[in-house]
Amino acid sequence: MWNESFIRMNEISRRTLLAGSLASTAVWMMPPSFAAAEDGDVSESAKAAHDAVEAVREAILRISREVWKTPELSLHEEKSSEIHLRELREAGFKIVSTGTSGIPTAFVAEWTQGESGPKIGFLPEYDALPDLGNAAESRQTPGPTGVEVGHGCGHNMLGAGCTGAAFALKKMMIDKNVPGTIRVYGCAAEETEGAKVYMARDGLFSDLDACLAWHPGPMNATGLLRSAAANILRIRYIGQTAHAGVDPWEGRSALKGAELFGIGIQFMREHMKPTTRLHYIYTDSGTAANVIPASAEIIMVIRDQDREDVNSVTEWVKDVASGAATSTQTHVEIDHFFGMYDLLPNETLVNQIHAHMTKLPMEWTEEEQGFAKAFQREMQLPEAGLMPVIMPLLPEITTGGSTDVGDVSFNTPTGLFAIATMPIGVGLHTWPVTACGGMSIGDKGSIYSAIIMAGVGYDLMTSAELRAAARADFDRRKAGRKYVSPLAETRLRPDGIPQHLLMRDGSQELGVEFVEEAVDSKTPMP
Template sequence: MQRNIKPVWERVDTHKTKFFKLSDRIWDKPELNYQEFYALNEYREALKSEGFNVMEGLADIPTAIMGEAGKGGPVIAILGEYDALPGLSQESGVAIQRPVVSGGSGHGCGHNMLGSASLLAAVALKDWVANAGLSARIRYYGCPAEEGGSGKSFMVRAGAFDDVDVAISWHPSALTGVWPAVSLACSEWEFTFQGRAAHAAAAPHLGRSALDAVELMSVGVNYLREHMPPSARVHYAVVDSGGIAPNVVQPRAVVRHIVRAQRLDEMWSLVERVNKIAEGAALMTETSVEVKQLSGEANLVGNSPLEEAMHANLLELGAPEFDSADEDFALQIQRTIPPEDIRRSIERLDLALNSGPLSQKIHSFDMRSGDGIGSTDVGTVSWVVPTVQCLVACYAVGTPGHSWQLVAQGKSPAAHKGIAFAAKAMAGLAADVITNQALLSAAKSALKQFRDVHPFKNPLNAETKAPLSMASIEGGRK
């Protein structure tokens, strides 16, 4: 079949306005990990209205949803997200920090755009497949709790992607290009120490301090840092110090640790060492420790055939085109950011110093960033399905991730332009996969070659349950 990608892009243009509105509605109602019930309802209704068969409660997660259209042929999964972040409430379209709700949540990572553009791509692709009389199944996966909740890892473990041939996604960014397949595998654990209360002055010898155990564990982990791979990270938060009374030997204390490493096997090895440190701290203080995994994500696995095809689609599309009003607002945002942060971002993104506040170029698909590496649960999907993602410029260069500045730009005209561009890039690549068996075979072969020498162990233990009340685990982990 001769390649003609423009009809797919035209379908995006046909539907885009209603998905801009969907993105804005999700922005208006920011919801945290596993609490995305407003977003769930919006996506359910949108999927049904576009003729998708809908399945809810994937992996026993109430806010996970999947819509499918078409029959036969390859199964194309387009991944969407819609969770927000705590403490980032912010008015739209103003370059001054001004919360809508004091202490409220906000879309500081652009997931309102991410989920909407992905569904726009799925709808355009579904229409194109039907009109062309092709065999393919188009799926939209609504994935909750990316910000630290590892929703996709639970979905992978439950088999939600077992019959998928290719997975495609994107992320709002300050640049446009193929997402480098670089991320850290990570795992979050909660350590609850139980001791014995006592009067800290009259009878301290009768007490066994759980807080002492937490502090000794932190000391042990700090000594471990010298003996970890350079790219590995362990960071923590004390979530229950045992109370506010210093004259009581604290009988209970809780600490959470996130363990990250460049590779999945390195992460599991490091988790074992951190757990041994917890056991040692309990032994030293004559306390007990309960260890519970909260979440986990694998590192991203690259797929060269899909990356090359995505890059070709981006080049054919050109770059997002922003007007003077877009640039004026981006400049206002940049004035709220320290100049050295903007310079560092320009250097990291390989932009010219005078390139302007909004990036309007396509970055090379083989770009690899050596710093600023975080984690994403898309990584777990990429171990079981050939996966590719692109980044699309939607906001000012230098905008910090997880910031009020990013929230302020989430409903802007530039954001809408990024949504349409991302949808075209994803739908175009999916069309290539559907019509080019050689590309699909090459993508599957690339993943198989990787898996033949890299055994997969899901970053979640078999007994780990999705923390559906996880909204209290703040901050996200990217």
């Protein structure tokens, strides 16, 4: 029984959180002042948000279901972004931009009432993942477009909840004649080179009073969760080819440079902080064993608790790469092509979100619980079903993962939470997440999340005191640090944008660098 396992909880760890099994293995050890920090009664705005979401329910579910049926990889989200744009236009939102910040499938839309007032943002995502296509069934079976692509991170639900919250908040503001601006950011490519980082560099979040988002998960929870900052490097070694059997002395192996780099990284590990993560793959290592490789390439992800630490480790990694090149008489090229900030939590927004979460009618049918338990049997997990309660507030903890929401959080107060859309113990980026997202479990995630965000959004729109408290916590945590984009100034857009989208968007004329479709997925996933 889930309640029995909850009683046995006695510790929290990054590992259990990321594995998605935290709900059945850990208890929250929170400072009493934080646990009791929910100020004020939100019953009125929670009820209004529930009613407003009911009024736009069909639009929310239409977004989630259509995006689920047409899954698209990062930077390829033509249909998915257009589904959101179609519904936003229908709901009376102005499309401020498409192809935002150089990314064809990104956009910004907004709606304003009155001549002044607060500005609240929402962050829908809609990209899918490779190899996770699945039908809405509790077994592995191809989905609407096969198995190649599927919403194994639940972004069909995530996007529907965020955009739907904007619709509901608009209705609440009209009903009470509340002035303000609602802004919806179409956040393409979260799984690779997230649009939010490019938007943040362009200052698109800096005028907001607050930003709200959620993510599907195995639990119903919010708290002072921090994600890791990250840098991603492409390290390419250039050598000299030769016949490996006849005259290898004439060559210089790029692969040896790459291999020595890997060894150098292993020797770094003893001296890294517990928060540091170094992981990499070889994306090019030669084509024939009897030919000295003239080129080799590594994609390297470096994570740490904040930008200062991750940048420090990055410089060491670059030194190792250069040293390996010197040792093997090869040449190395280092492209620091992407990075993300750590997530800056906001205690004021977290408390307000949790207050609204506790007002949710968290209900799962017997059929939905049975569906969830079938996954758990399939994956040899305890048959605990779906989480039926709201978790206590989570204490401050840094996870090993990263998100481009971090860059948003360094530009405006940002609130995040999770709603259970997958069985307890099942992690993200798995086929059960895709399956649950295509049926009533996923529908409830979209609806529940929209209710919470609409309610909190309304509170922010109507309470200058709440906005001031969120800003004060933001300023305190930021501690005077200036946001400096992790992107190089010369980096105009992400890798991997299909040529036809660049042509359609007018972002790029046909040239040598785009002769081939840039669809090979060498970019790692956050």
